[in-house]
Amino acid sequence: MTRCVVVGGGAREHALAWGLSRHADVVVTPGNAGIAAHGIPCTPTPAPELEADVVVIGPEQPLVEGLADELRARGTAVVGPGAQGARLEGSKAYLKEFLVAAGVPTAAHGTFHDLASAAAHLRASAPPYVIKTDGLAAGKGVLVTDDLAVALEDAAAKLSGSAFGAAGSTVVIEEGLIGEECSLHFLCAGGRARLLAPAQDFKRVGDGDRGPNTGGMGAYAPMTSLRADQVAEVRERIIDPTLAELARRGIDYRGVLYAGVMLTARGVRLLEYNVRFGDPEAQVLVPTVEGDLVELLRGVAQGDVTNGVAHAAGHAVTVVLASHGYPAAPRQGDVIAGLGEDGQLADPIDGVVVFHAGTRRHADGSFVTAGGRVLAVSASGATLEEARRRAYAGAAAITFSGKVSRGDIAARAAS
Secondary structure (H helix, E strand, O other): OOEEEEEEOOHHHHHHHHHHOOOOEEEEEEOOHHHHHOOOOEOOOOHHHOOOOEEEEOOHHHHHOOHHHHHHHOOOEEEOOOHHHHHHHHOHHHHHHHHHHHOOOEOOEEEEOOHHHHHHHHHOOOOOEEEEEOOOOOOOOEEEEOOHHHHHHHHHHHHHOOOOHHHHOOEEEEEOOOOEEEEEEEEEEOOEEEEOOOEEEOOEEEOOOEEEEOOOOEEEEOOOOOOHHHHHHHHHHHHHHHHHHHHHOOOOOOEEEEEEEEEEOOEEEEEEEEOOOOOOOHHHHHHHEEOOHHHHHHHHHOOOOOOOOEEOOOEEEEEEEEOOOOOOOOOOOOEEEOEOOOOOEOOOOOOEEEEEOOEEEOOOOOEEEOOOEEEEEEEEEOOHHHHHHHHHHHHHOOEOOOOEOOOOOOHHHHO
């Protein structure tokens, strides 16, 4: 049987390992307590020291650091770009330069290294103000605000290093785009791209998209409001020019290219690229892939996306449960009720899977919170309404002190 290694230790990696384990032997490094409880082996041994037919790298940090390059040099098939390709996510300033060179439509922007020039740009701009750290910030490096004073304070904190250290020593300031946002995941290899189910995620911590940005509070797929002509426009104006520019730069990109796209009145605009599966998008994408996920990703790792991608007829919704104080100061150590020995619902609900993001096992066998985002409760259904109802029933069955979650994931789409 095929042996797959999944790199990472969050809910995204739990979802990938769960999907792959239907058709392969899977090991996760380092994994987490919930993945292990689910019957999927976890090990602290680094990926280069493990035997594998295919390695799937979940987080962005090891991709930016060149783990895929190291593994490929050893002859291992890897899902994930090398360090050159990973710069699309690793540096917002590089991404903007790349997009301009490729002719990809994106927000008007400027790159700044000092507060005086950044402040002058902000004062000359109209709200909303969008300030992004150049480097990786675990999904928390973006501020969107209508308040100039808040924008100036954020730019100062980032450029001084007090907010995100070296990751914020350069900032990109963009025009605020108006429209509906969507998450489009393309499997890329050999200069070709295959689209997975379009998804929509929810970044703000509170209902109605209020409060600070987070790593993501939930998602659903497929995004049924996305029209075929809009998908075609994304391919023609964003993905095809990106693949051509990658080829022009001599970058052999094998992995996921996740395009965060804004559907504006002026057409599609690329907000950002991620170079791996989204989190929490993976928790709804994996359940909507029909067929053998192992063969699908093996093909990508070997440079071929023509194995085909089929989508199940159903829908998926995931609701994130986060710790008290998330995202600014998440509390840890709260006992989680409602989970069984296997880390799944103590009272199972049809179609519901619980993916662990930040949990650990207490000495008495119970699970406790151990991170900002704690669990992603994912549910599949024949309709979006059914998937949403199941996901929220599962989320309600899990309790811990100070639990933070949104009540409106996929609400508008399901109405």
